[in-house]
Structures are given as structure tokens and as C-alpha cells.
Amino acid sequence: MPDNIYLPQLARVVSIKEEVAGERSIKTFRVEAVDGKLFDHECGQCAMLSIFGRGESMISIASSPLIKEYKQFSIMRVGRVSSAFHELEVGDVIGLRGPYGNSFPVDDWRGKNLYFIGGGCGLAPIWPVITTAVAQRANFKNITVFYGGRTSRDIMYRTELEKLRDSVDVHLSIDKAEDGWDGYCGFVPAAVMDQNPVPDNAIAITCGPPIMIKFVIQNLNKLGFKDEQIYTTIENKMKCGLGKCGRCNVGKDYVCVMGPVYSWAVLKNLPEEY
Amino acid sequence: MINIQDIRDTARDMLTKGEVRTVIGYRRGSRGMLAEPVFITDPAQADDLVWDPTCFHNLSLYLVHDRKFLTHIRQNPGVPVAIVAKGCDARSIVVLLQEHYFKREDIYIIGVSCEGTGVVDERKLSSQLNGFQASNAAFDGDDFVFTTAEGEKRLPAREVMADRCLECRVPFPKEHNVVFGEDKTGRQLEAPFAALTRFEAQGTAERWSFWQNHFDRCIRCFACRSVCPMCYCEECVVDSITFPVTTETTAEDKANRIRWIERSATRSENITYLMTRAMHLAGRCTDCGECERACPVNVPIRLLNNKMEREAREQFGFEPGASIGGPSLVASFLDNDPGQFIR
Amino acid sequence: MEKILDKKQIDDWINALTDWEVHAPMLQDGIWTYQPVSGAVRLDHPNTNQSPKGFAFPQREIFFSFEQIKGEPPRLTQILPKEQRHAVFGVRPCDGRGVPRMDKVFTDHVEDPYYNARRKNVAYVGLACNKPPSPNCFCLSVGGSPVSTDGLDIQMTDMGDRYFVKAITETGKAMMAAGGKLFAEPAAADQKQVKQVHADAVAHPQRKINDPDGAPAKLKANFDSPLWQEMAQACIGCGICTFLCPTCHCFDINDEVQSKAPMKGQRVRTWDNCQFPDFTMHSSGHNPREGTGARLRQRVNHKFQYFHENFGMHQCTGCGRCISGCPVGIDIVTVVNKVTEHAG
Numbered sequence: 001m002p003d004n005i006y007l008p009q010l011a012r013v014v015s016i017k018e019e020v021a022g023e024r025s026i027k028t029f030r031v032e033a034v035d036g037k038l039f040d041h042e043c044g045q046c047a048m049l050s051i052f053g054r055g056e057s058m059i060s061i062a063s064s065p066l067i068k069e070y071k072q073f074s075i076m077r078v079g080r081v082s083s084a085f086h087e088l089e090v091g092d093v094i095g096l097r098g099p100y101g102n103s104f105p106v107d108d109w110r111g112k113n114l115y116f117i118g119g120g121c122g123l124a125p126i127w128p129v130i131t132t133a134v135a136q137r138a139n140f141k142n143i144t145v146f147y148g149g150r151t152s153r154d155i156m157y158r159t160e161l162e163k164l165r166d167s168v169d170v171h172l173s174i175d176k177a178e179d180g181w182d183g184y185c186g187f188v189p190a191a192v193m194d195q196n197p198v199p200d201n202a203i204a205i206t207c208g209p210p211i212m213i214k215f216v217i218q219n220l221n222k223l224g225f226k227d228e229q230i231y232t233t234i235e236n237k238m239k240c241g242l243g244k245c246g247r248c249n250v251g252k253d254y255v256c257v258m259g260p261v262y263s264w265a266v267l268k269n270l271p272e273e274y
Numbered sequence: 275m276i277n278i279q280d281i282r283d284t285a286r287d288m289l290t291k292g293e294v295r296t297v298i299g300y301r302r303g304s305r306g307m308l309a310e311p312v313f314i315t316d317p318a319q320a321d322d323l324v325w326d327p328t329c330f331h332n333l334s335l336y337l338v339h340d341r342k343f344l345t346h347i348r349q350n351p352g353v354p355v356a357i358v359a360k361g362c363d364a365r366s367i368v369v370l371l372q373e374h375y376f377k378r379e380d381i382y383i384i385g386v387s388c389e390g391t392g393v394v395d396e397r398k399l400s401s402q403l404n405g406f407q408a409s410n411a412a413f414d415g416d417d418f419v420f421t422t423a424e425g426e427k428r429l430p431a432r433e434v435m436a437d438r439c440l441e442c443r444v445p446f447p448k449e450h451n452v453v454f455g456e457d458k459t460g461r462q463l464e465a466p467f468a469a470l471t472r473f474e475a476q477g478t479a480e481r482w483s484f485w486q487n488h489f490d491r492c493i494r495c496f497a498c499r500s501v502c503p504m505c506y507c508e509e510c511v512v513d514s515i516t517f518p519v520t521t522e523t524t525a526e527d528k529a530n531r532i533r534w535i536e537r538s539a540t541r542s543e544n545i546t547y548l549m550t551r552a553m554h555l556a557g558r559c560t561d562c563g564e565c566e567r568a569c570p571v572n573v574p575i576r577l578l579n580n581k582m583e584r585e586a587r588e589q590f591g592f593e594p595g596a597s598i599g600g601p602s603l604v605a606s607f608l609d610n611d612p613g614q615f616i617r
Numbered sequence: 618m619e620k621i622l623d624k625k626q627i628d629d630w631i632n633a634l635t636d637w638e639v640h641a642p643m644l645q646d647g648i649w650t651y652q653p654v655s656g657a658v659r660l661d662h663p664n665t666n667q668s669p670k671g672f673a674f675p676q677r678e679i680f681f682s683f684e685q686i687k688g689e690p691p692r693l694t695q696i697l698p699k700e701q702r703h704a705v706f707g708v709r710p711c712d713g714r715g716v717p718r719m720d721k722v723f724t725d726h727v728e729d730p731y732y733n734a735r736r737k738n739v740a741y742v743g744l745a746c747n748k749p750p751s752p753n754c755f756c757l758s759v760g761g762s763p764v765s766t767d768g769l770d771i772q773m774t775d776m777g778d779r780y781f782v783k784a785i786t787e788t789g790k791a792m793m794a795a796g797g798k799l800f801a802e803p804a805a806a807d808q809k810q811v812k813q814v815h816a817d818a819v820a821h822p823q824r825k826i827n828d829p830d831g832a833p834a835k836l837k838a839n840f841d842s843p844l845w846q847e848m849a850q851a852c853i854g855c856g857i858c859t860f861l862c863p864t865c866h867c868f869d870i871n872d873e874v875q876s877k878a879p880m881k882g883q884r885v886r887t888w889d890n891c892q893f894p895d896f897t898m899h900s901s902g903h904n905p906r907e908g909t910g911a912r913l914r915q916r917v918n919h920k921f922q923y924f925h926e927n928f929g930m931h932q933c934t935g936c937g938r939c940i941s942g943c944p945v946g947i948d949i950v951t952v953v954n955k956v957t958e959h960a961g
Contacts, residue, residue, distance in 0.1 A: 003730075004680075004681075004695055004730050005727050005728070005729065005730065006680045006681075006730075006731075006870075006884070006886075007680070007681055007693060007695055008693070010690050010691065010693075012690070023524065023525075024525070034690055052683040052685055052691050052693075052872060052880060052882070052884075053683070053685070053872050053874050053877070053880045053882055054872060055870075055871060055872050056870065077525045078525050078528075078900040078901055079519075079525055079528040079529065079900035080528045080529050080531070080900075082525065082900070083525050083526070083528070083529035084529070093685075093690040093691060095691070095693075210903075235899075236897065236899070236905065237896075237897050237898060237899050237900075239868070239869060239870050239889075240868070240870065242726065242727050242729075243725065243726050243727075244722055244723060244729060244866070244868075245867060245868045245869070245870070245889070246866060246867035246868070246889075246891065246919075247867065247889070247891075247896060247897060248897075249915075249919070249923065251918075251923060252922070252923035252924075252926040252927050257726055271840050272905075273897075273905040273906060273911075273915075274905050303946035303948070304946070304948045304950070304951040305752070305753055305940050305941070305946060305948050305951075306752050306753075308946060309946075310851065310945060310946030311850075311851040311945055311946070313850050313851075331944075331945065335853070336851075397647045400647075407752045409752075487646075488646075491646070493667075493676060493856075493860050493888075494856075495855050495856035495857050495860050495890075496855050496856060496893075497853070497855035497856070497857050497944060499855075500853035500854050500855040501853050501855070501944050501945075517895070518895075519895070519898055519900070519902045520902045521901060521902035521903070522902070523902060528900070536871065536873045536885070536887075537869055537871055537885070537887040537889075538676075538677040538873065538885055538887050539676050539677065539887070539888075540677065564944070567944065568855070568857070568944035570666065570667075570857045570860070570861060570942050571646070571648060571650075571666065571667075572646045572647045572648050
């Protein structure tokens with residue numbers, strides 16, 4: 001029987017962790033294959049997750065490609081399908097199809113200094129690059145992670161970020177001062193400027209709310225980073241994930257095929273329809 | 275007899291004096307003989323305005339668009355918008371005013387009387403011209419004159435007029451700021467609801483078979499809804515996939531929305547869509563005919579709405595859009611409302 | 618393979634195609650639609666109201682059914698289209714050219730099994746346009762022609778009392794072979810006549826896009842132009858232009874639920890449309906294409922710039938249906954001409 005690109009494989013939820021509580025809560029799910037094994041993926045790629053009867057959602061794969069046993073997704077509760085995800089229990093079975101999209105050219109970055117700049121739930125799409133780089137630590141020079149949440153309760157992967165401090169510079173920030181917080185207070189673009197990253201032999205990878213990305217890129221340019229040194233991952237409403245339903249295009253590119261990963265050098269020449 | 279130059283002069287004058295910010299009217303379209311809507315802000319463009327038997331659009335739709343846009347940008351320009359309105363269109367405006375969609379002083383109605391005629395029904399014309407297309411249509415007394423590749427063809431207006439025009443009792447915009455053309459109220463070329471009556475002469479089985487065929491054919495392009503000024507709901511109850519979402523809409527709201535019908539254009543879904551729409555327009559539809567004209571697959575939508583309007587007239591003596599201060603059909607209770615259903 | 622078929626024998630040929638369900642344009646409810654043939658076929662239609670894209674890409678396609686009892690993994694059952702061959706007669710060259718464009722979309726990058734299952738079973742029997750079927754035709758402006766055979770399996774040309782029938786593909790040859798002795802060899806006079814008919818067809822005036830080759834660059838340059846909102850001001854945001862178009866392929870995927878416990882339903886594909894206001898609306902409430910101007914720009918850019926950049930050809934085939942069908946007169950020829958004449 002030929003492969004049916006629209007037919008998901010079944011995946012069982014093996015763990016659920018609430019990262020951020022409240023109105024726009026974020027939960028992290030790990031899924032394993034019900035039969036056989038899950039597909040391989042590369043850093044930056046996404047998958048369509050199904051809740052049968054509700055629909056599908058395109059979510060970044062947050063786990064490193066080096067991990068074969070499970071795939072990790074962090075999903076924010078924003079709408080119809082994501083709300084259904086938040087009602088799942090361990091042991092529930094969902095649908096999974098992928099991997100979709102392009103990936104970060106991590107191999108090209110060997111020997112370079114890496115700066116990761118994330119905000120809100122934008123940490124999840126770049127998390128596989130961070131964890132893969134850390135797992136192959138000797139391949140890269142300095143690794144620095146900037147990550148900010150609105151408040152200390154909006155910071156996801158808190159435990160994992162603290163563990164990274166062994167091999168990576170981690171700078172966490174929140175928007176406004178809070179009791180008990182002695183990290184940076186202010187927006188992420190400013191937190192980056194505060195540390196004065198140097199563009200020499202460096203790549204910057206950023207993801208977060210559109211407004212944050214805009215100012216991060218501006219600041220990086222000010223610091224001397226060239227557009228080819230800056231990478232981001234964008235999102236658009238998607239349905240098929242395969243470049244056919246016509247919904248997610250930015251100019252001539254279907255984001256689900258030619259994206260979502262873009263260097264700023266390429267993205268700045270595409271129409272701003274995302 | 276209307277002289278289009280008078281309408282153009284009025285438009286130019288009002289724009290020049292700044293008394294209105296836009297004139298919504300008709301101009302010659304780029305494809306064949308049909309008129310198309312135009313939005314004039316520059317007095318010099320006023321000469322683009324036309325008035326001919328292809329001015330079928332109900333321009334009050336654009337008053338709704340304008341209001342939605344102003345709400346979205348949170349501005350109130352304080353200067354009215356002018357609109358060219360036929361009798362049916364003016365009644366639509368009255369319904370919108372009854373429903374408090376905008377204020378009377380927000381609009382300036384440039385009324386145009388259809389006098390003794392009306393607009394062309396493209397299908398009737400097509401069969402009269404043996405499938406050929408015309409490149410121009412003009413009023414001439416009781417006739418329409420069409421220019422075709424074979425030369426000019428003069429046809430009695432009655433033979434190519436839309437049914438709704440033939441049945442129209444008030445081809446004159448009673449609500450107006452200025453009006454052009456004579457009031458020929460009561461001209462009645464055909465009895466009201468004549469087309470509906472002819473249709474109902476068939477038995478129930480034939481009628482249900484007729485409707486099943488049409489419900490099967492509907493492709494749910496939503497043109498009938500999009501072209502109707504009364505279908506202004508941001509959230510259409512029978513289209514719960516397209517609904518308004520802002521950054522403030524909660525996940526809960528989106529998760530709890532009920533899908534009353536599916537996207538599939540199958541018979542059951544189409545019945546729900548078309549019949550619900552007809553019910554929601556009861557007492558509000560002023561028979562502008564745009565829904566049926568816009569339909570790309572010729573579903574006879576007007577018959578559905580007409581049925582509701584006849585009920586309204588016979589049961590409640592009610593006519594939509596008759597006067598601004600009048601009651602609305604479903605939102606008003608009057609002591610002398612007939613109550614046969616509870617007797 | 619080129620033959621002559623007497624017009625009186627077209628029904629005999631269709632009856633000989635016993636392996637096929639044959640469709641032809643019929644006038645019903647005032648519009649021309651493809652219907653399964655039952656009775657005499659006369660190919661005297663202008664063009665059909667809707668394109669023949671529905672044969673390979675129907676309005677509704679069921680992907681699979683799902684059934685899920687609480688506590689157990691869901692059961693998915695793939696539902697592929699039935700194996701049934703369809704022969705569509707009377708296909709105009711613009712619609713024929715639409716076929717390879719749809720093929721590109723559904724086979725590029727990965728293959729769509731539902732489209733392909735249907736597509737391989739459809740044969741398009743074309744009919745050349747001796748004169749433009751619509752006052753809004755403009756096929757010559759987009760690399761097409763009233764006598765194009767692109768995408769067709771057979772091309773028929775109306776020669777008065779007979780058809781000149783030419784096989785374009787192996788399928789076409791097989792279909793003509795099924796007609797056996799109904800077909801006659803063309804005489805030299807027939808060859809001469811068909812050449813003349815074709816030459817006259819191409820010489821017939823139609824609407825014109827003035828600078829189709831310059832369109833991709835000019836559209837790119839005018840992306841931020843206020844022209845778009847101006848040209849889209851009357852747009853009502855319905856689906857007529859896209860649903861009637863032979864090359865528009867946007868779709869939606871939804872789960873249709875028949876029962877909740879046990880959860881039973883189907884995942885279904887339906888036509889969708891970039892002109893609907895919420896087509897690109899993110900769950901967060903952010904809409905990259907707010908306003909009719911942005912959405913008109915998307916459709917025109919897709920047809921004349923993006924598709925061109927990806928595949929080296931315009932996606933629009935000049936059938937004119939979007940122009941004739943638009944209730945408020947938005948006219949893609951006028952739009953493209955305005956943009957290409959505007960310095961970006």
C-alpha cells in the first residue's frame with residue numbers, strides 16, 4: 001500500500017508536564033510510537049499532531065533528533081485543537097505525521113559561537129538545536145542562551161535551562177522586576193544588548209513573539225551581525241503541511257515546505273505575510 | 275426620465291463642498307455591459323457615475339463595510355457618506371437604521387427612482403439574445419436598448435426585467451435626502467409574489483424534488499451571504515469555521531464554539547445553511563435580489579426569502595423597510611399581532 | 618492519430634466507450650455543467666460554468682474514517698476514491714491547460730494519493746474554440762491558445778458537419794480505437810480546413826493582458842502599493858472566483874464527527890478559498906492578510922508571480938470565469954494591466 005501523506009501514525013502520550021499555568025498555559029508532551037517506530041527528524045522541523053474528532057495542529061518538534069525513543073512537543077493553549085491537547089492524559093493516543101519543513105543547518109555551524117535568543121514559547125522550536133549542540137559540545141565554541149518570559153511563572157524548561165549552565169552561558173530575564181528575581185529585568189532584545197554579544201564567527205538563532213524577533217534582529221544588526229548570521233523560524237496557519245492546501249505561503253514559499261527556518265538574509269526579501 | 279448628469283452634478287457638488295466624504299454609486303464596469311460599484315472621493319470622478327438597467331447592486335452593503343471599517347479603526351469622521359439608492363436599496367437602508375447599525379445623519383441618500391422599469395435579469399436577457407452578450411444597455415421609455423455584436427436590439431423592458439422588479443410595488447426610494455425620477459408607486463407590473471405563486475402551483479413532491487436538486491448543487495461559496503447587506507453578523511451561526519477572533523478571544527471561547535454545520539457542500543449542510551439564512555432574514559429582506567443574482571450556480575434563493583416575506587405580509591401585515599420608526603418583525607410585539615398559533 | 622468523425626456519430630462513439638463513465642456539458646438550470654451522458658450529446662456549449670477540476674479534485678474528499686473507544690487506541694481506515702474511469706468531453710483548451718497546473722501542485726514535493734487516484738482515471742477530450750466562448754477570454758495572453766492541446770488526451774475541432782479528432786496521448790489513441798470504424802481518414806481538404814479553422818481561431822480578438830511577461834517583476838515591485846486596496850474596495854469576500862477557477866486548489870481539512878462516544882467520524886478535505894476573511898487567521902487572532910486588498914493581491918500574485926517563480930509558467934489559463942462570475946465586477950485582466958502599468 002503506498003504511503004498516504006495524510007494518514008497519521010498513532011503515537012501514545014508517555015508524559016505530560018505543565019510548564020506554564022494560567023490563561024495561556026503551556027504543556028510539554030512526550031509521545032512514543034504505538035506500532036513500529038517514529039520517523040526521524042532534523043532540528044527545526046515540525047509535525048502535524050491529530051486529536052481525532054477535533055483536528056490537527058502543526059507543532060515544532062522540540063526534542064533533539066538524537067533522541068529516538070520519543071518526540072517532545074510543547075503546546076500553548078490558544079484555541080480549539082490546542083485546548084483538546086491540554087485535556088489529554090498519559091496513555092492517550094494521538095495521531096502524528098511528519099516531519100515537515102526545512103531545518104537549521106547545524107552542521108554548517110561547527111566551530112562557531114552560537115547565540116540562542118528565545119522568548120515566551122519560542123524556546124520550544126529552537127530547543128532541539130540547543131540540546132543537539134550541547135550533546136555535541138566539542139563541535140561548537142561558545143554557546144549562549146538568552147531566554148525571557150513575561151513573568152518568572154512564564155518561563156518554560158526552567159529545570160532543563162538550569163542544568164545547561166554547566167556547559168553553556170544562560171541568561172534568563174523577565175519583563176518587570178519581581179521579588180526573588182535577581183536576573184535581568186526587561187525585554188529580551190534589551191537583555192541581549194546588555195551582554196554585548198560579538199558577531200565574529202557567530203550565528204544567532206532567535207524565536208519568539210513577532211515583535212521580539214523584530215527588535216532582536218535590529219539589535220543584532222546594531223552589534224554588527226550580518227543578515228546571513230541571523231536565523232529564525234516563523235509560523236503561519238497551516239492545514240496540510242505539504243505545500244498543497246495553499247494556506248501558509250509567504251510569497252512563493254510555502255512555509256511548511258521551504259520554511260519555517262529562514263536566515264534573515266532570505267526572509268527580509270519575502271513579503272511580510274506571516 | 276432621469277438625466278444622469280443631474281446625479282453627477284449633485285455628487286460633484288457635495289464632494290467639492292465637503293458635505294460628504296464619499297459617494298458610493300455605479301460606474302461602467304470593465305467587463306461587458308454591466309455596471310459596477312464605485313467609491314468616489316475626488317469630485318473630478320463624479321462623471322464616472324452611470325444609471326442604466328445593469329445597476330442592480332444593492333450598494334447599502336458598502337455602508338455596512340464602511341461602518342465595520344470605522345469600528346475597526348475606532349474613528350468617526352463626522353462627515354456622512356453618500357449613496358445612490360434605488361427603492362429596494364433604500365428600504366435596506368431603513369432596515370439597517372431600524373437595527374441601529376448606523377445613524378440617519380451618517381448617510382446621505384441620493385435616491386433614484388426606477389420609474390416605470392427596473393433592472394435587467396441577466397438570464398432572461400441571455401435567452402432573449404440566444405446566448406449572445408450585449409456590450410451596452412440603456413433605458414428608453416418602456417424599452418431597454420441593448421448593443422450587441424449584431425447591432426442594436428430593442429426589447430420591451432417587461433420581457434427582460436427581473437421578477438422582483440415586475441412585482442415591485444414601491445420602485446421609489448421613499449427614504450432619501452434628494453431624489454431623481456418620478457414616483458411611480460403602485461405601478462405594479464405583476465402581482466406581488468407572482469413568481470412564488472407560480473412556483474407553488476406545483477405539488478409538494480415536485481417542490482421538494484426541485485429543492486433537493488438545488489441544495490445538492492450549492493457549492494457554499496457564500497456569495498449570497500457576502501452580498502447581502504443584512505448578513506452583517508461578524509459570527510455567522512451556520513459558518514462556525516470562519517468566526518471573528520481577536521487577540522482577546524480566549525482559548526475557552528474557541529474550544530467551545532459549536533460547529534452547527536460542516537464545510538462539506540453536501541445536501542444536509544446546504545439545507546441548513548440556506549434555510550437558516552432565510553429564517554434569519556425574515557422580516558428584514560427587502561428583495562434586492564442580489565443573493566440570487568450573485569449565485570454562480572443559479573440556486574433560486576429569492577424564492578426562499580420571498581416565502582418568508584409573504585408570511586410576514588399575510589400574518590402580520592408587515593413590510594420590511596417601510597419606515598424608519600416602524601416596528602421590526604421579530605423584535606416587536608404589538609397587541610394586535612395575530613396569534614392563530616396559540617388559539 | 619488524426620481522424621474525421623461525422624457529428625451524427627458522436628453518440629455512437631460515446632456508446633462504444635464502455636470502459637468509461639462519459640461526461641459532457643449540458644444546459645441545466647440556466648448554466649452549463651458536466652453531467653453523466655444520458656441521451657444525445659451536442660458539443661455546442663460556450664464553456665461550462667465550473668471548470669472540470671472537480672473530476673480529480675472534488676469539493677469534498679474523505680481521507681479516512683476514525684473510530685475511538687475511550688481507553689483504546691483509535692482505528693483509522695483509509696478511504697481512497699473508487700476505481701472508476703471518467704471521460705470528460707467538450708473540455709476547452711484553457712481548462713485543458715489547467716490540468717498540468719493542478720498536477721504540479723498535487724505531485725510536487727510529495728504525491729497526493731487522493732488526487733492521483735482520481736487523476737489517473739480521467740481522460741480529457743478537448744474541443745478547440747473556433748471563437749472565444751466568453752467575452753472575458755484571454756488565453757492568448759497567458760501562453761495559451763484556442764487550439765492548445767496541453768493537458769488534453771484528445772483534441773476535437775468543429776468543422777461544421779464533422780469533427781477533426783486528434784489523439785494527443787496513448788489514452789486518447791485507445792479511446793479513438795474503441796470507436797473503430799466510426800472514424801474516417803482525413804482527406805487533404807480536411808487537413809487544409811482544420812488548419813484554416815485553427816488559424817482563424819487564433820486570429821479572433823479576445824481580451825488582452827498587455828504585459829504578461831513583465832507581470833512577475835511588476836507585481837513584486839507593487840506589493841505595498843495602495844492600488845490593491847483601491848481595486849479590491851468592492852470585493853465582498855465570497856468564493857466565486859476561486860471555486861470556478863480551473864487552477865485554484867486551496868483546501869481545508871476538518872474532522873466531521875458523527876458520534877462522540879464512541880468517537881466516530883471522518884477526516885474530510887473541502888475546497889477553501891484565500892478570499893475568505895479568516896483563511897490565514899492565526900489562532901492568536903493575528904491575520905497576515907487583513908483586508909480585501911491583501912487578499913486580492915494574494916490571488917493575483919499567486920497566479921502571475923509566485924507560481925511563475927516556482928514552476929516557470931503563469932498559473933492563470935485565461936478562461937475568464939472569475940471575471941464573468943464576480944458579482945461586483947472585479948476583473949483580473951484590468952487588475953494585472955493596472956499593476957503592470959504602474960511604476961512600482
